[in-house]
Amino acid sequence: MKLKSYIIIGYLVSTLLTILAVFWAIQRMLIDKREVYFLVGITLIASFIGAMISLFLLSPIFSSLQALKLKVKKIANKDFGDPVTSKGPIEFQELGEAFNDMSANLQQSFSSLAESEKEKRLMIAQLSHDIKTPITSIQATVEGILDGVITPEEHTHYLTTINRQTERLNKLVEELDILTLNTQEKAPDSPSEVIFLDQLFIHAMNEFHLLIDQENRDINIQVTPESAKFTSQYDKLLRILVNLLNNAFKYSEPGTPVDVKGHLTDQTLTISVTDKGTGIDEKEFEHIFKKLYRVEGSRNMKTGGHGLGLAIAQELSHQLGGEITVQSQKNVGSTFTLSLPIHNENSIN
Structure with missing residues (x-):
């Protein structure tokens, strides 16, 4: 049941209780029947006008709640869009501002996660390239030596190439180790x-x-x-x-x-x-x-x-x-x- 329905039912119950109270009070008084109808009619009209005024005053709250509801559905689909403009009492305006802050933080978090994932894929691709290049060179050189394509006189030259490529791999691993250790939150500091x-x-x-x-x-x-x-x-x-x-x-x-x-x-x-x-x-x-x-x-x-x-x-x-x-x-x-x-x-x- 919607909030508006709860409010209308509340007013109907309140009006009914008011009428019963009026009837009970009239029965204890010596009042003409026509005056009884007049009092009941006035009570009904006053209750109806009060209900209309209350619903009018509450309409900004209903529209704000509807806007928040639509915004939540959009956020669930990662569509952050424009901020919500909340009307009505100060409490609802503050709720709207808090909701907009939450939405902005979520959008920033999703953007950071997307950027992080993009950087992660790029790092993996670049690491694969950096590691594959020297490994391919070493493999080709070793196969050339084993197959006899590279003569014994050329072994020293190509072994030097293998050594250089191995040093590249070692340096890459060393730098990655240093970077990993340095980014650990609880990595021990060296003494000053x-x-x-x-x-x-x-x-x-x-x-x-x-x-x-x-x-x-x-x-x-x-x-x-x-x-x-x-x-x-x-x-x-x-x-x-x-x-x-x-x-x-x-x-x-x-x-x-x-x-x-x-x-x-x-x-x-x-x-x-x-x-x-x-x-x-x-x-x-x-x-x-x-x-x-x-x-x-x-x-x-x-x-x-x-x-x-x-x-x-x-x-x-x-x-x-x-x-x-x-x-x-x-x-x-x-x-x-x-x-x-x-x-x-x-x-x-």
């Missing part, structure tokens, strides 16, 4: 320690010493103040810096310089890595920190890697309470900047 900024830069550069010599790079390092030290998690910071440097070398031509700057204040640590490379279109900025995302469409393994370096760096920066941002111009170069809040007594100049 006092870090000298210049030493952090030197240790990060040591990993690229051979590459810097081979590509004849000029590395410009600037630390302000020169004796800057602070307390943080060394392993995570080193990993972030190494990934940013690797990205700079990867996307710039040999012989071009790379600038590394560090600036420490009482509250903030800022580390920037600048290259003179291919640059990034502004439309790519919101995507470059996603897992397995690569800027170039060719997916060149020489430059593209596995698309995990920046994702790992950003995840680590978030764990430290910081953020990595990018400034870039196509065919000019890029600057990746880590901003990290510092709250300790060792963050002195």
Whole structure:
């Protein structure tokens, strides 16, 4: 039974009780019969007018309830549409606003789930490609050796190829493991320690010493103040810096310089890595920190890697309470900047 029916029945019952009460009262009075009919008629008319006024006042509530009912059916079919406009008492207006908030949150949740599922499918497709390519190369090389197509004199060359492809697979698995561990909510943190900024830069550069010599790079390092030290998690910071440097070398031509700057204040640590490379279109900025995302469409393994370096760096920066941002111009170069809040007594100049 609808709410309107309950209200009408309630008024009918109320009117009937009123008439019975009037009859009972009249029987105890010396009143003419015509006056009795008049009183009963007045009572019926007053009750009818009161019922009409009440239904008129309640009509906005009925229309709001009908609108909410239709909206619920649409939401059940994932059709969120326009928000509901609730009329009537303040309580119903507040109910409508709460319902609209719930609808907006549900729409956002469904959109996030759809985007997450899309990214998941893309990740699986890209991982399949990244894993299949070296495996295919290794398989073809091994079959060539077993079939005698590859002569013994060529074994060393092709075994070197197998070794290189195996290293690619190991690096991919290692990066995936790191990313998985870093995204666990309860992953244990490494202990904090006092870090000298210049030493952090030197240790990060040591990993690229051979590459810097081979590509004849000029590395410009600037630390302000020169004796800057602070307390943080060394392993995570080193990993972030190494990934940013690797990205700079990867996307710039040999012989071009790379600038590394560090600036420490009482509250903030800022580390920037600048290259003179291919640059990034502004439309790519919101995507470059996603897992397995690569800027170039060719997916060149020489430059593209596995698309995990920046994702790992950003995840680590978030764990430290910081953020990595990018400034870039196509065919000019890029600057990746880590901003990290510092709250300790060792963050002195």
